[in-house]
Amino acid sequence: MDELFKYFDEFYSLNGESREAIEGICSEIQVSKNELLQPFGHTCKTIYYIKSGIARIFYYKDGVDITEYFAFENNIVARVESLFTGKPSKKAIQILEESQIVAIQVPGLFRLYDRFPQIERLFRLIFEAGYVETVNRMESLQFHSAEERYLDLLKKPDIIQRIPLKHIASYLGITQVSLSRIRSTLK
Amino acid sequence: MDELFKYFDEFYSLNGESREAIEGICSEIQVSKNELLQPFGHTCKTIYYIKSGIARIFYYKDGVDITEYFAFENNIVARVESLFTGKPSKKAIQILEESQIVAIQVPGLFRLYDRFPQIERLFRLIFEAGYVETVNRMESLQFHSAEERYLDLLKKPDIIQRIPLKHIASYLGITQVSLSRIRSTLK
DNA sequence: GAGTTCCTTTAACAATTGTTAAATTGTCAT
DNA sequence: ATGACAATTTAACAATTGTTAAAGGAACTC
Numbered sequence A, B: 001m002d003e004l005f006k007y008f009d010e011f012y013s014l015n016g017e018s019r020e021a022i023e024g025i026c027s028e029i030q031v032s033k034n035e036l037l038q039p040f041g042h043t044c045k046t047i048y049y050i051k052s053g054i055a056r057i058f059y060y061k062d063g064v065d066i067t068e069y070f071a072f073e074n075n076i077v078a079r080v081e082s083l084f085t086g087k088p089s090k091k092a093i094q095i096l097e098e099s100q101i102v103a104i105q106v107p108g109l110f111r112l113y114d115r116f117p118q119i120e121r122l123f124r125l126i127f128e129a130g131y132v133e134t135v136n137r138m139e140s141l142q143f144h145s146a147e148e149r150y151l152d153l154l155k156k157p158d159i160i161q162r163i164p165l166k167h168i169a170s171y172l173g174i175t176q177v178s179l180s181r182i183r184s185t186l187k
Numbered sequence C: 001g002a003g004t005t006c007c008t009t010t011a012a013c014a015a016t017t018g019t020t021a022a023a024t025t026g027t028c029a030t
Numbered sequence D: 001a002t003g004a005c006a007a008t009t010t011a012a013c014a015a016t017t018g019t020t021a022a023a024g025g026a027a028c029t030c
Helices: A002-009 A016-023 A106-115 A116-141 A144-154 A155-162 A165-172 A176-185 B002-009 B016-023 B106-115 B119-144 B146-153 B157-162 B165-172 B175-186
Strands: A026-031 A034-040 A046-061 A063-073 A073-078 A092-106 B026-029 B035-036 B046-061 B064-072 B075-077 B091-106
Touching: A002 A046, A016 A116, A026 B175, A034 A046, A046 A106, A046 A165, A063 A073, A063 A155, A063 A165, A063 B106, A063 B119, A092 A106, A106 A116, A116 B064, A116 B119, A144 A165, A144 A176, A155 A165, A165 A176, B002 B046, B016 B106, B016 B119, B016 B146, B035 B046, B046 B106, B046 B165, B064 B075, B064 B157, B064 B165, B091 B106, B119 B146, B146 B165, B146 B175, B157 B165, B165 B175
Parallel strands: none
Antiparallel strands: A026 A092, A034 A092, A046 A063, A046 A073, A046 A092, B026 B091, B035 B091, B046 B064, B046 B075, B046 B091
């Protein structure tokens, strides 16, 4: 659990009492490759902290598997469009590499917001950072070419080195074939 | 100011003390068409509530004017990628229709977060809703065709009826010419 | 209301990306 | 190692979107 609180410290440092409260709604799990951490069609009731490994959020559009997000070690992953609306999500979370994960119960967390303003602030700051990341990604999808987006991605070695190209393609908003073509012209 | 608190009530109802505190960091302004509410290159130090009128967030990519977001009456607008990072924004906010606006000072707001957990909660909820909206928009840009995105937009009559097509085009991530072509095939 | 400017459409052509299918390469279990 | 399966590349063609330029319409100023 130490890693989790170190991660929290990057945003906001909790006092001892708040930490204990958080520990009460957390559990550690190990998940193996290709397993679904969260299935389709269910409301997001758990936030995950990836201690080690990789997860992705994905869904199907017209039968095609589309990756919306990758989460590597030392990061939080959650389907926010369900978490913040309470509605069922059409997205699932899948593990891409055997992972050590801390599961944080959402109903418990929301109750802690009332008792510990520190915890509410911490998660506010965490999700604000996620919001900024999403705005930047939206911007790149709005008016950058597929090649520009791929070149940007090369700056994130984790994704390039550890993720199959088929998932990278859909993450970039293009087909595998198109990505393969772009890669070949860059050689 | 009544409208503002009515808007807040949709997310979280503040008590009297919190309302007074908010009023202390707000001022009402009238802004005329085409004026810049916020210039390029400055850090976001103000959040705006649109009482009446329309605003848009935009920026230039390779010299081309791109609209990232429209805000109509009874909505909040802010450049979150600057607001939440403290970094200067390369985006500006422009008024598209003469507007009545409530300007909320950001440094003051952040100070109120410490004194009034209610206020921190309110804005947490407001920006969580914005986050969800952005995730949904990203999804539509990632794997929907331009025509699908335009058809989706037709469901938002405010945008179609009150915004010039050139701004709608860049908002959809396409050129004016392409949008015009899509419109003509739909007739 | 004449003239100017801006917005939108249309057309022709270029570039990019999608689609389908086949070939190649890589991975994994036995 | 062998076979089976998954991932990636390549190729040919189709569809979509971008680019440039010109023309028509709408809105605004004086």
